[in-house]
Amino acid sequence: MDLKLLKPWRTGLLAVLLIGLNDPVHLPSARAAESSPQLGSRILGRVVNEAGEPIAGALVRYRSESATTDEAGEFSLERGLISGLPMVQIEATGFAPSRLQLQADGEMEVIRLNVGANLRGRLLNSGRPVVGAKLLLETSDERGLRFLKLLNALTDAEGRFEFNHVPPRTRWTLFGDVESLGSLGALLPRSGYSSGNGITDNLGDLPLQSGLVLSGRVVVRDGGELPGAPILIVVSEPLGRRLCTVTTDRLGAFSIQGLPPGPVRIGAGLPEYHLTPWNRSFDPVNRGLIGRLDHSVTNLVIEISRKRYRDDFMGNSRSLPVADHPENHPIGGVEPGARTISVSGSVVDEATGRPVAPVEIVPGLQPPIAAKPAPPWHQRLLNVFRDPAIPLHELPFWRTGRSETVTNGQFSVLLDSPSSLPLLLVKATGYEPVVVGPVTTSTNGLVVRLTRGSGPAGLVLDPAGQPAVGARVIHAVQGETFGMRETGELMPWGAVEGLGWTDPQGVFALPSRLNGRHLYVSHATGWAMLDDPELGAGLKLRLQSWSVVAGVLVNQQGMPVANEALTLDFQLSPSVNLRDPLILKHHAFTAADGRFTLTNVPPGELRLMRGAVLQLRFHARAGETNDLGQVIFDTPPPEPLLRQLKEKIGL
Known part of the structure; x- marks a missing residue:
C-alpha cells in the first residue's frame, strides 16, 4: 500500500520550571546538591527567620499534602512517586509567603523566610475617601502565571489601605472587589513590582472609575x-x-x-x-x-x-x-446582534425537485485566504507531484456543535459574521454534501439542490480471501486524526461520522464526506488503506497481514541499552500538507539484553522512535517478522541520496 499521504507524529517535550521571585533563602546540604532526588523519599526541611531562628506553626504545602512546622521549625512530607524537583509553598504569620523547589533526598534543608515588602495607598471616589472597601492583591512570576495566595485589605475611615508581607521583588496586580464596591464604581486593575524586604511602596490616591x-x-x-x-x-x-x-x-x-x-x-x-x-x-x-x-x-x-x-x-x-x-469580540449570548445573519430556505433533490428529509445543516466559517503570488515555473512543475491538500489554516471551520436536523426540508438558521465568511454545510443520507456560501447578507427563500451520491462502499476480505467480518472502517477527511492501538484496532478521536463496520458478509457502506481523503480498515487479521482517488462504491479490499518488528537497541560501543521506550510512526514525504491522519500507539520497552518486539504493525514505510528522536527508518513487510538487527542508540543511518534530494526540493 502507498502510505505517502500519512504524516509522521512529531512529539516534543516542554519542561517549565517555575522559580519563585519572593526572595526566600534556600540552603541545601552539600550532599543534596550532589545527588538526584529519589522517588518515594521524604521531603524534610526547617523553616527559619532572617536571624536563623526557627518558625513554629508555618504551613507547608506540597501537591495535596500539607504539614505544620514544629517548635524547631521542622517539617516532613511524603514525596511520593513523582519525578522532578518538588515545589512547596510555605506560609507563616508575619512573613511573606514563599514558593520554591527542594531537593527531597531525605536530607534536612533550611528555608529562610523574610518579612517581605509593604504596599499602601488611598481609595477615592470623586475626591472622597471610600470606607470599608475590600481590595485584593495577587502576586505572580515574571511570566504572569498565578503564584501565591490572594492578599486582601480593607480601606479605613480615610480610604487608606495597606498590604503587608508582600513577596519582595515580585510582580503584583491590585484589584477592587466588585461585590464590596457595588454601585460606587470600579477600580481598574493595575500592576507593578514590589520592593525589597521591609520597604514600603506608596501608590498614592487611586480613583474609582464608573463601573x-x-x-x-x-x-x-x-x-x-x-x-x-x-x-x-x-x-x-x-x-x-x-x-x-x-x-x-x-x-x-x-x-x-x-x-x-x-x-x-x-x-x-x-x-x-x-x-x-x-x-x-x-x-x-x-x-x-x-x-x-x-x-x-x-x-x-x-x-x-x-x-x-x-x-x-x-x-x-x-x-x-x-x-x-x-x-x-463583545460578550454575547443568543440575543440579536449586529453580526447576525439570518438564512432560511429549502433543500430539494436536484433531479426531482422534491424536498429532501431529513437534512443536517451545519454552520461554518471560511477563514480569510491571502492572495498568493504565482509560483515560478519549476515550482509549478514540482506541484504536479506534490500532495494537493488544502493548507489547514485555509480549511473551513465547521461549528458542528450548532448543527441542526430538519425533517420537512425547510430550514432557518442564524449565522455569525466575524472576519471569516459564514458558510453552510448541507448533508443528507444518499446525497453528496454541499457547501453554501459565503453568505454575506440575510437571505430568505434559498433553495439548496442536492445530487444523489454515496461514500465508500464495498467488500473487505482477509489476507486468506475470506470475508473480514466485524472489520472497523473509517472514512477520514482532511485534518482528522485517528489512532491505532497496539492490537491494530483503529480509534476514532472525536469524529465518528465516518466510522463503520463490515457486516457478516464483509460488506460496508459509509456516507460521502466533504474533503474525504482516506479509507482505513483494521481487522484481527490485517489492515488496508486507500487514498481519495481510489475511493468510491463497489470497492473490493484485501487486507495485508500484520507485521512484526524486532531488533536489539545498542549503544555506539555495541552494548545493549535496557529499559528504553520505543515507538513507531509512519515515514512520509515532507510535502505532505496534512495533520497526522493516523497515530500509531505501538510501543515496547527494551529488555535487559536490549531486545524489543512490536506486533500488529501495519506494513509500509515506518520509523522507529525514542520519544521525538529518530532511531531507524525501515520498510515493514506484510505478514513477516522484520528483524532490524542492531539499532544504534540515537544514531540513525543517513538518508539515501534519492530521499535527500526529494526532501530538498519538497517532494
Missing part, C-alpha cells in the same frame, strides 16, 4: 421552562480569578454592577444544564462564555439546555483566526 453594568436573563433552548432553582451566574477573568457571583430571580433575570472594563468569562451553574453553543461568546474548550465587556450590557440572553452538545470538531480547521476568537 459597568452586566444584566440580562437566562433562557432554555427551544422555549423550555426554566428550572425552579435559582441559577448561579459567575463572572470571572479569562484566567479564572472570580470577579463576582449573582443568582437569577424566578424569571431568570440577573444584574451585576461595578464591573471594570475588559475581558470576562461567564458561567451558569446549575446541575444537569449546560450552556449551548448558540451563545455567540461560547468557548468550546472551557464550555463557558468569554468576551469583552467594554461598555455596559443590559440585554444579555444566556441560553442553557439539558442537552450537552458536541464540540466544534469535524476534521476541519481546529482553530479560527485570532480575530474570530470569542474573547476578541
